[in-house]
Amino acid sequence: MKPIAQTMLDKLWTAHEVLRREDGVSLLWIDRHLVHEGSHHAFGKLKERGLSVCEPDLTFAFVDHYAPTRRSSQTSDPQIMGMIETLRQNAHDHGVHLYDLDDPRQGIAHVVGPEEGLTLPGLLINCGDSHTSTHGAFGALAFGIGATEVAHVLATQTIWQRKPKSMRIRVEGTLGLGVTAKDIALGWIGKLGTDGAQGHAVEYAGAVIRGLSMEGRMTLCNMSIEGGARFGIIAPDETTFAYIKDRPFAPKAGAWEQACADWRALSSDNDAQFDREALLDASEIAPTVTWGTSPEQALPITAAVPAANEVTPAKREAVRDALEYMGLKAGHKLEGTAVDRVFIGSCTNGRIEDLREAAHVLRGRKAKIPGHVSPGSAKVKAQAEAEGLDQIFKAAGLDWVASGCSMCVGMNGDLVEKGQRCASSTNRNFKGRQGRGARTHLMSPAMVAAASVTGMLTDVRWLLERHQ
Amino acid sequence: MAGWSTDKGMAVCLPQANIDTDQLIPARFMSVPRAQGYGRFLLHDMRREETGDLKAAFPLNAQEGISVLVAGRNFGSGSSREAAVYALVDSGIRAVFAPSFGDIFASNAVNNGLLPAQIDEATYVALSQSLERRPQTIMIDLGARSLQLGSVGARFSIDDSWALKLINGWDDIDITRHHRTAIAAFKNIRHQTTVWAWPNGAD
Numbered sequence A: 001m002k003p004i005a006q007t008m009l010d011k012l013w014t015a016h017e018v019l020r021r022e023d024g025v026s027l028l029w030i031d032r033h034l035v036h037e038g039s040h041h042a043f044g045k046l047k048e049r050g051l052s053v054c055e056p057d058l059t060f061a062f063v064d065h066y067a068p069t070r071r072s073s074q075t076s077d078p079q080i081m082g083m084i085e086t087l088r089q090n091a092h093d094h095g096v097h098l099y100d101l102d103d104p105r106q107g108i109a110h111v112v113g114p115e116e117g118l119t120l121p122g123l124l125i126n127c128g129d130s131h132t133s134t135h136g137a138f139g140a141l142a143f144g145i146g147a148t149e150v151a152h153v154l155a156t157q158t159i160w161q162r163k164p165k166s167m168r169i170r171v172e173g174t175l176g177l178g179v180t181a182k183d184i185a186l187g188w189i190g191k192l193g194t195d196g197a198q199g200h201a202v203e204y205a206g207a208v209i210r211g212l213s214m215e216g217r218m219t220l221c222n223m224s225i226e227g228g229a230r231f232g233i234i235a236p237d238e239t240t241f242a243y244i245k246d247r248p249f250a251p252k253a254g255a256w257e258q259a260c261a262d263w264r265a266l267s268s269d270n271d272a273q274f275d276r277e278a279l280l281d282a283s284e285i286a287p288t289v290t291w292g293t294s295p296e297q298a299l300p301i302t303a304a305v306p307a308a309n310e311v312t313p314a315k316r317e318a319v320r321d322a323l324e325y326m327g328l329k330a331g332h333k334l335e336g337t338a339v340d341r342v343f344i345g346s347c348t349n350g351r352i353e354d355l356r357e358a359a360h361v362l363r364g365r366k367a368k369i370p371g372h373v374s375p376g377s378a379k380v381k382a383q384a385e386a387e388g389l390d391q392i393f394k395a396a397g398l399d400w401v402a403s404g405c406s407m408c409v410g411m412n413g414d415l416v417e418k419g420q421r422c423a424s425s426t427n428r429n430f431k432g433r434q435g436r437g438a439r440t441h442l443m444s445p446a447m448v449a450a451a452s453v454t455g456m457l458t459d460v461r462w463l464l465e466r467h468q
Numbered sequence B: 001m002a003g004w005s006t007d008k009g010m011a012v013c014l015p016q017a018n019i020d021t022d023q024l025i026p027a028r029f030m031s032v033p034r035a036q037g038y039g040r041f042l043l044h045d046m047r048r049e050e051t052g053d054l055k056a057a058f059p060l061n062a063q064e065g066i067s068v069l070v071a072g073r074n075f076g077s078g079s080s081r082e083a084a085v086y087a088l089v090d091s092g093i094r095a096v097f098a099p100s101f102g103d104i105f106a107s108n109a110v111n112n113g114l115l116p117a118q119i120d121e122a123t124y125v126a127l128s129q130s131l132e133r134r135p136q137t138i139m140i141d142l143g144a145r146s147l148q149l150g151s152v153g154a155r156f157s158i159d160d161s162w163a164l165k166l167i168n169g170w171d172d173i174d175i176t177r178h179h180r181t182a183i184a185a186f187k188n189i190r191h192q193t194t195v196w197a198w199p200n201g202a203d
């Protein structure tokens, strides 16, 4: 009898299933657990029960959400430093490896995990952060969890989880000039909605995905959560292996060969069935920006802001509300909208390739508006400096700061002022995300760079063509 | 955590979709220890003027003692911050009814005794119309998955395992610790067959 064809999700799930209860909920083994300053609630729960971390060698701690990026002013804030100090204490008490502020490998968990070779295909990775889906770019099962679950993982190295349904998004064709993984992400979320993939694990496939770098794949998987999916996965291939090889925690020698063989077998079988399928034509994807307060309110830069009566009745109120908050009028062309500041960074687009793309646009140009660039990790920062990218940003007039979550969430004090419009390479344009009353437009790093040059939302293709 | 199976409460409607966790509790309040209570941060920037005073027109501010929210689709989307659930629970909210929820929010809710009850669009419309002018009493029967608000009687859905957890007030850590032997055996086999899954501590 022919064995039943399996999806990558099936294979990853089976490999981690300790047991399945009668009600269909599985107990899964966790290979890597990443914690950060926000995990203080979970450590608190552990303490209340007199428990300790059961697998400290599989647990890694990161200073990212509150990391001061302009070190002097922020290191004097007792609330910020208190959060970092609590993490230090918890990591120390439980024997957990901490990537502290002064560590040359410090940075955002979802940037440093892959850089360190902690993120590998075939692993199950959890973190008390929704963008844990980033690690799925390697063919790992990776998802964000809440504080009670973090405490559970710390105490047991397992999690109870019902297997999601499977969904495949295939991207075929060729990406045009200036179109990036971020545009694919905003493109599909704009089409299917922020709950478009709810309850599903999304596997990205197709020629365009195969052609993406690991950085691009991470951007795409990172944004999966904004489309309602907790998981985004991509089958590992030679691009994946080349990225991982020789990273500090990657398998070595004999274990490497065995690992690659196991990883090759992870891909979905050819005839595997998915619960849902979606197909995107890459040639139809343009550089995309969000105009509203939800990632689904995204449109090609060439479009105009919609009117409430142009959308389905269920979404009308949301459009009216978003237009008011964003200070935009229906019919207003996105291109040419004046912007007050820019931000390049975050776990979505704070990697070396992102900085290269932004620097490519900024080379020999000046920024008309203020902004800052925060690399996703200290390693990305060092690499960018070695390549002279920092000089390009500085010459353009942008601030070059230390790594951390920074203006993605503003916990470290990097905030957008009320009413100001920010072109941002981050992942959430929620009301108040970058500061109370802040107006966020999400886009790729290259598009953010373009906005900084003109002081307006700009189609980066104009600037790229002139560069050629 | 105490379990519960029926509840009589006072409901209001927040007729908006995508009330995300950044709105449920803005990030700047998240360094506060839980012991200080998170109730005052609930929907802070939607609900309060910049002075901190409550906006009279905001539905949740209509009266004291609100314990049930009805809201638009995709409630609790966004960040995994459990603080969003703490803000609801510490304000006395027992249940949220919405056409859909952010996944992580929903499981965080159940872990804190808060019911994330999924209703169909028709029920949402009926409830939001009934609640248009003022808060009203609602009866919730978790076992029967039903609600009654004035003349509107409807059913809601929730994962069976989550309903059981809410009703019994179960705590996952206790349950999991019963499976200690199975976990140890699993780890042992994985370690033998999948050596590469352990970090190669090169430094």
Ligand code: SF4
Pocket: A064, A065, A108, A110, A129, A131, A346, A347, A348, A404, A405, A408, A409, A427
């Ligand atoms: S960069 Fe933003 S999205 Fe990523 S982990 Fe930090 S706060 Fe979360």
